[in-house]
Amino acid sequence: MKIRLPDTVLSALRRMLSALRPFALSLGRALVTSVGAEPLLGTSRRRWLRALPYAIALALNAALIPTGIVNLHTLYKLTLPTAAALVVAQTVPLILAVTRPLAVWWVVLPVSVAEAVLTAHAPQAAGPWPWPVTTLLGYLFLMLALALRESGRTLFAVWLVTTLATAWEGAAFTRAGDAGGPLPIVLSGAVLVLGWSLRGRGEARRLLAEQEQISEAERGRRTLLEERARIARELHDVVAHHMSVITVQADSAPYRISGLPPEAAEEFGTIAAAARGSLAEMRRLLGVLRSEESAPDRTPQPGLDRLPELVDTVAQAGVRAELSIAEEVGALGELPQAVGVSTYRIVQEALANVVRHAPGAEVWVSVAAEDDTLRITVVNAAPAGGNDRAGVESPEGTGHGLVGMRERVRLLGGRLDTGPLPDGGFRVAAVLPVNQPEEHRT
Incomplete structure (x- = not known):
């Protein structure tokens, strides 16, 4: 059975479409800026958590598409093609909401408003209006995806637009005051606040883990510097001391030992020169070990x-x-x-x-x-x-x-x-x- 809309409804629908033109322009920008975005829970180490958003979106499609079409066709008296088109346009994009929830919202909201206009003159006993149950369930999943991805200012704007669209639908048609009107406003706001809180908690835990890693790296770096300083002290106290003694003894041997052959004196001089060279290299090594930012050796x-x-x-x-x-x-x-x-x-x-x-x-x-x-x-x-x-x-x-x-x-x-x-x-x-x-x- 085909439903012929009154002229007042058609006029209201045209005004609504004219008002939604800015939203259509923003849709293109949202689609472009969201390309290549990280999926929800995409950074989780567990595979089943990374696949969970896709599984929920597919389950919603499997459950909401047939029930939504039957609901709109039998209870709200829409033709089968119209009901199918509305439900598919609202539900299938939920799969993309895993990576592009804001772009999907720009698609789902106008379709939901159009659905409310087309079902405005259905009997009140048909069910809640302007948000049928199947539409509301899919929209709440979309709100959760938005809350886990977008900023608080964007979430408030989404909720405000949802509230204004719902209030306009209730004021423009004879079903104003329907019990189903305030429900999506309250539920969507609650889901947005809940998701935003969960995301903030997860972000805080991530930052805390990063800070712990930084602190661990700093502790390791400090331990390394302390160990290098300890090695430098040991080298200075042990090796450098003995090398200094060798140098002094080799230099003073020709003066302390009488009747020393020239070959032996030359040998002692060679030993003293080698010891002094070793001490010079030792000092350069100690400089490196004592200071991480010591000046580079230009020798x-x-x-x-x-x-x-x-x-x-x-x-x-x-x-x-x-x-x-x-x-x-x-x-x-x-x-x-x-x-x-x-x-x-x-x-x-x-x-x-x-x-x-x-x-x-x-x-x-x-x-x-x-x-x-x-x-x-x-x-x-x-x-x-x-x-x-x-x-x-x-x-x-x-x-x-x-x-x-x-x-x-x-x-x-x-x-x-x-x-x-x-x-x-x-x-x-x-x-x-x-x-x-x-x-x-x-």
Whole structure:
């Protein structure tokens, strides 16, 4: 059965559509600004919580579409196509409300107002008006989605527009004073306040968790600084003290010991110079450990050009070392600073290990270049007195030398191969890329 609306109703409907034109323009802006928004509960770690809003929206569609069509057709006397169009236009967009509730509200509200106009002359016994039960349930879900997403000012504007639309419907038609009029105003306001409160509570908990993480990071940073300061004090109290004693004794030996041969005096001078150099490096290290924001050290870092000096130094400690640098290394041009420093430190640590664990052994150091890589090899023979000869390093040594080598090589994206030889010697071989990948540049 078709219903022919009176002229007064048609006139009121035209006025309503004219008044809704600004809302249509705002709809486009809302659709654009809400694209790509985070779904409701999308940041939850639990999958079922992230899927819950979609499940509720699909359940509402499954329940409200058939019951709403039957309700409008049988009770409110609308034609089946009109009832179906109104219900689908109000219910299906609820799926999009999970990510774009404000845009969906701009669609649902005009359709709900149009539905109220079309059902204004239905019998009062048909049900509540201007918000049928099925329409109200879907609208309350939309209010909850808005409350969990939008600001308080937007929520108040939504509730105010809902109130004005409901009041206008009640005043424009003969069913003014219907018991169903105030109900959506009260329920929508309550849902908006409840959802806004829940969102505020969740936001407060999130901020509290972030603050706890920041505090934990600050505690870890403070612990690290305290540990660095403790190490600096220990180094100063123990190592630097002993190095100072060695320097003083080596410098004063020629004056305290009479009849000292010139070779011995020169040896004492070498020892004092090495001790002073160690003290200078120790002071720079202490400066770094004592202050996180200490000024950067501007002393030039050692590189390949310092290897001959390094080999000569260990030779004075009784280690016969030979250095070989291939001509291809010079063809590489100026090496990156990280590669040069790492090469020097790897050779330095390998030679130091020979002095500690294989005193008197012969050592061969070679540096070659192949395919844009620098190949460093340090091979030592067995100790001069056999494997039973005690080294300088005590058995309680930390053994961090090889670990430090591996860390340097790993940071540069290279390879390190270490291990004993059948004849009782030891081999250290490192391959460092000259053209480092971006992630390994320092």
